[in-house]
Amino acid sequence: MLGEIIAIGDELTSGRILNTTSGYAARKLYDAGYTIHAMSTIGDTPKLIGEALLRAITRVDFVIVTGGLGSTDDDLTNEAVSKALNRPTMPNLEILSRIRAHLFSQADAVDSPLEKLAWLPKGADPFNPESKIAGYQLIHDQTLIFFMPGIPSEMKELMSNTVLPRLAAWKAGSRLKTHRRIYKIFNMAESGLNQMINSLNLPEDISIGYYPDFPDVHLSILQRGKAREVSPERFEDACRKVEHLLGSAIYGTDHDDLALVVGKLLEDQSLQLGVAESCTGGLISQRITSIPGSSNYFLGGAVTYSNELKEKILGVSHADLERFGAVSAEVAEAMAHGVLQNTGADVSLSSTGIAGPGGGSPDKPVGTVYLALADKENCQVISCKFSGDRNRIQLITAHTALNMLRLYLIDKS
């Protein structure tokens, strides 16, 4: 079953508002076994809306339309549908009487713009005439068309509770069976990954996709087809091969977050973490504490931007700061030791570096970063050269620190 998604609104084509509803609908439909071959966003222009709708009807089995159903002058979807499909608008009596009862209770004028909400193209079948959420379906030339509001919360509710069940009932059995897994990978280039995966010679019905999502690469393994052609065993076998090949370069799947993965490892091993940050300025701690329940394994730490605080709170020696500079392996190590002691943690992370745009030198250009990880016996330090603007350098630094901790915890278990 093929579908198209059409989003309507000048606020979308002028870029004032980011269209999130089409992507949401696409994900829900894809996971339910449908294929979306195009999504369009059209301004509030009836002619263009009509053209897009007619084009979609000729080439797909169903269409999802969002936006333009409200009561203000720039809500033009019903007018466009009426003209394009030659279906005059007429009042839905149930909706009209509900609006009039509401207006009466408010003592508003009788010819309120709200009455516009009751005028629908001929053949429209409203989802919930008694509810406050607009929306209806229409079958035209054997194509099922759903019209929903553009407000994300309303659209999402209708999508789950009304559209997906009705679509499933309409032409049951004609959906594709879908198996999909996303592997999240850090510290590996897309092209190298591509070459490694190609060497596996996976079966032809397994599709592979690579999607950079800074600083990660997402690897998608997909099998999709008619129910009798699709084999869960072949899919699982392909996934096993990928996992075996990439090993710990994969940090998680689907909705995993690196901070969540690290948190689980810490919790499983009953270890407490402390963090001392300079160039990441709180970002490592913020990522750790974005996870519910992180107080079970995160004690806290220090953000020591000034050298004085590195000495005072973390006990970094003045001599080391003078001799090696704040951005050095020695200071990273001293910071990790300092916060380990200070917090009484079992393991600690520290960061020091130059996030830029200022502060670089020929010796230590912007992007120079030292990360340390200490426990009660050892301390490992890595040095990195990152590129990009300040925010990218901070992001990849925090991500690298979390990944360093992940590899340490895997090694330990």
Place this chain on the structure above:
Amino acid sequence: MLGEIIAIGDELTSGRILNTTSGYAARKLYDAGYTIHAMSTIGDTPKLIGEALLRAITRVDFVIVTGGLGSTDDDLTNEAVSKALNRPTMPNLEILSRIRAHLFSQADAVDSPLEKLAWLPKGADPFNPESKIAGYQLIHDQTLIFFMPGIPSEMKELMSNTVLPRLAAWKAGSRLKTHRRIYKIFNMAESGLNQMINSLNLPEDISIGYYPDFPDVHLSILQRGKAREVSPERFEDACRKVEHLLGSAIYGTDHDDLALVVGKLLEDQSLQLGVAESCTGGLISQRITSIPGSSNYFLGGAVTYSNELKEKILGVSHADLERFGAVSAEVAEAMAHGVLQNTGADVSLSSTGIAGPGGGSPDKPVGTVYLALADKENCQVISCKFSGDRNRIQLITAHTALNMLRLYLIDKS
């Protein structure tokens, strides 16, 4: 000048990745005076890509295409363009020799998939053959077509540095004149704001829009029309009235970030900041240090998730923690004092609260937050009840703390 935007990628039509580049391009183009009448998103299917491109060419002056330019097997834009526009692909020698030099230095195989990047449709004019960012322009049937990568950071860079200047040079004078300003407002409901703005009775050619962008509301003031109809004086006058009406409820305009605004105020007044965080877990410090040059006014601070660290690093008294609990006005105040002393700052912020989803009680439900701001003479504490999930509570808490500091600094100056 009319344009269309086409985004390409199965990751978009399957809803795996939210398309943010089309909305970004739309906003940039709208502000530069162009009108986008449709945006499409197409999967990695050469036939559909070609159809969308041909349709756009017949009805607009320029087309922006993003995605599908990479070196992996699912990057099919050049193949689709080649077929649809009947322009065979041929190697761009400059790009090819750069790739070969790179491969040679890496000692990779000669028939590397990277060479694919050099094969472009006939007539393609690459933006920067020497750079790592792909992209080119093509003029077909008097329509100017720009091809850019789908990676948001690369696309944004090309949009500003290459596409907009070239578009402006191509058919100068046929753009609409646009004046737009966005006011960023925190701590005010959209409906109340709407009522206040209506009372101003602004001229009819000034359009007003309200856009929630959690936790802010953005207020857009827009004037757009042919050059001789648009009056900058009337636009500026409307803006002045809005500013006068809303006063310090506006924290910035257009691209201002609250942390940037606060940073400027601190720098102007030569004040140094320290931060002590519990429920925000590093987010306040992270937002402050995301701003270049923040080391001029940010000393650092502590993330004290455990009660022990609140005592040890910040000197919060054990008795207060026992008597009032960690989430209390008294502990917020003690944390702010503690970090002020510890860091030697002129002013400090602290946060303590319950971000959830666990940890709430009938007395102190999830969303209960105390924030304190201390200087050498005084300390103010506010208590808040926020709602939403953990991440929303952390976001609005950090935002409220920064805004508290902003109002304090405005008051002081």
